Amino acid sequence: xxxxxxxxxxxxxxxxxxxxRNPYFVRYMLREASALWxxxxxxxxxxxLWRLSQGPAAYEAWRATLATPLAIxxxxxxxxxVAYHAWTWFRVMPKTLxxxxxxxxxxxxxxxxxxxxxxxxVLAWLR
Amino acid sequence: MHTRQIEIECLRYDPERxxxxxxxxxxxxxxxxxSVLQGLQYIKDHLDGSLSFRWSCRMxxxxxxxHMLNGEPRLSxxxxxRDYFPAKLRVExxxxxxxxxxxxxxxxxxxxxxASVKPWLIPKPNPAPxxxxxxxxxxxxxxxxxxxxxxxxxxxxxxCPQVGLDSGFTGPAALALLHRYxxxxxxxxxxxxxxxxxxxxxxxxxxxxxxxxxxxxxxxxPAHAINQNKVNSTLDYFGLLRLMMPRGGDT
Numbered sequence: 064x065x066x067x068x069x070x071x072x073x074x075x076x077x078x079x080x081x082x083x084r085n086p087y088f089v090r091y092m093l094r095e096a097s098a099l100w101x102x103x104x105x106x107x108x109x110x111x112l113w114r115l116s117q118g119p120a121a122y123e124a125w126r127a128t129l130a131t132p133l134a135i136x137x138x139x140x141x142x143x144x145v146a147y148h149a150w151t152w153f154r155v156m157p158k159t160l161x162x163x164x165x166x167x168x169x170x171x172x173x174x175x176x177x178x179x180x181x182x183x184x185v186l187a188w189l190r
Numbered sequence: 191m192h193t194r195q196i197e198i199e200c201l202r203y204d205p206e207r208x209x210x211x212x213x214x215x216x217x218x219x220x221x222x223x224x225s226v227l228q229g230l231q232y233i234k235d236h237l238d239g240s241l242s243f244r245w246s247c248r249m250x251x252x253x254x255x256x257h258m259l260n261g262e263p264r265l266s267x268x269x270x271x272r273d274y275f276p277a278k279l280r281v282e283x284x285x286x287x288x289x290x291x292x293x294x295x296x297x298x299x300x301x302x303x304x305a306s307v308k309p310w311l312i313p314k315p316n317p318a319p320x321x322x323x324x325x326x327x328x329x330x331x332x333x334x335x336x337x338x339x340x341x342x343x344x345x346x347x348x349x350c351p352q353v354g355l356d357s358g359f360t361g362p363a364a365l366a367l368l369h370r371y372x373x374x375x376x377x378x379x380x381x382x383x384x385x386x387x388x389x390x391x392x393x394x395x396x397x398x399x400x401x402x403x404x405x406x407x408x409x410x411x412p413a414h415a416i417n418q419n420k421v422n423s424t425l426d427y428f429g430l431l432r433l434m435m436p437r438g439g440d441t
Contacts, residue, residue: 072205073288073296078354084261088351091399155398159417162333 090151097148100141149178195219196271197278198229200241203289211289214238215278220271226279227255227266230293243293250407253343257293258282263348263405284344286354300344303360306386307368312379330375337370337415339408346402346412352395359395360386362402362412369415384426393419 082088107129114125128134153174157167199215202208216237218229227245234241245255248267255266260280271279287295346362347353353361360368368387371377386392396416403413425431 071290073290074203074205074208074211075288076211076285078351081351081354085401087401087404088399091401095397155400155413155417158398158400158403158411158414159420161418161421162414 093147094151097144097151100144101148104141104145150175153178193219193221194275196229196275198226198233198271199278199280200230200233200293201280201282201289202241202292205291213280218271220275222270222272224271225267226257226259226264226269226271226274226281229271229279230266230281241293242291251341253341256284256343256345256348258285258348263345265343265345265407268407284348286348286350287344295344297344299357300342300347300361300364303364304342304367306360307364307371308379308382309364309367309371311371311374311377312382313376314378324376326375333375334370334373337366337373337410340367340370340410341408343407345405345407346410349399349401349405351399352397356391356395358391360389360392362396362416363410365393365396365419366410366412366415369419372419380431387419388423388426393417393423396420 082092111122111125111129114121129138153171156174157163157170160170163170195217197215198218199213201211202214203211216233218232218237220229220232224232225248227248230241230243231245234243243255243257243266245266246252247254250265250268253265256263257266258264258281259266259269260274261282263284266281281293283289283293283295287297287300290296340363342363344363346366350359350362352359365387368383372380372383372387388394393416396413398413398417400413403411406412422431425434
């Protein structure tokens with residue numbers, strides 16, 4: 064075993080700023096950061112639920128807050144991040160499954176198609 | 191033959207003289223069929239004999255000549271100078287490894303990790319007589335064949351930021367080889383490898399960046415080997431894996 068054998072003055076490069084070295088790592092960090100937007104949106108919905116428990120006036124006030132240009136803008140950015148999150152999630156999905164007799168692209172495409180279909184169904188139901 | 195010149199810039203480090211690595215560049219004449227490795231050999235033969243780098247087979251089999259080429263981990267014998275021309279080419283030692291000298295890195299930590307996964311067939315308690323063939327169907331072979339193509343070139347370690355952030359992480363190639371043997375129908379070594387696999391620095395040290403599988407020159411797909419074993423590791427934690435694999439290791 065080689066453990067403990069010190070290399071003669073080996074130089075260890077620092078990791079500072081590692082994620083900016085390669086576009087692949089930037090996309091990975093964006094994927095991870097997109098989870099923060101998902102969390103923020105879940106908290107926004109929880110906040111609405113809490114306001115609902117306080118009565119109709121409080122709930123309407125929460126809705127009015129969400130109708131401001133700032134809130135709509137944040138939601139638009141959030142939608143972008145959530146869409147990116149979903150896309151990357153299905154892109155890595157084949158790596159987390161046991162080997163299947165399907166190309167990885169087919170698994171990703173099937174996941175994205177199912178997401179799109181479910182989204183359309185929910186939108187149709189909300190109308 | 192040599193019609194064009196490309197600038198090759200190498201990260202250099204002399205442990206006896208330098209406090210930190212430094213860049214040095216050369217103008218290298220090249221022809222269309224010259225690999226980056228041949229460019230480095232031209233420097234060593236004609237311009238600066240002190241440049242140190244590892245190489246052996248020149249045909250993407252031995253896994254010795256991995257370097258960072260313009261920031262990407264690649265086998266130098268498999269990359270061509272014509273694809274980098276007319277821009278300059280930056281050659282660095284593989285990321286996330288200590289530099290011993292110039293482009294030569296210290297692989298000893300990887301070799302320890304490789305040994306820790308017991309990368310050999312561990313036979314079942316009552317093996318077939320030694321003179322009898324160990325039969326295996328093509329379907330059983332398909333379960334591990336891709337993972338057995340690893341040449342230990344370490345490109346996946348240079349591609350994995352988790353390796354750089356946590357030097358104790360077992361890492362892509364060693365974990366892929368761990369899976370290669372666990373997935374072999376002739377092997378019964380799950381119990382002996384489970385501690386390494388289940389550890390926080392085993393499969394759980396992976397955050398699925400996925401770049402390891404992108405850079406692998408042999409299509410091993412270490413990210414797939416590791417991440418399907420997160421499921422196995424969870425099942426093992428709850429004691430369910432043994433129920434699902436009565437023959438032990440035959441996933």
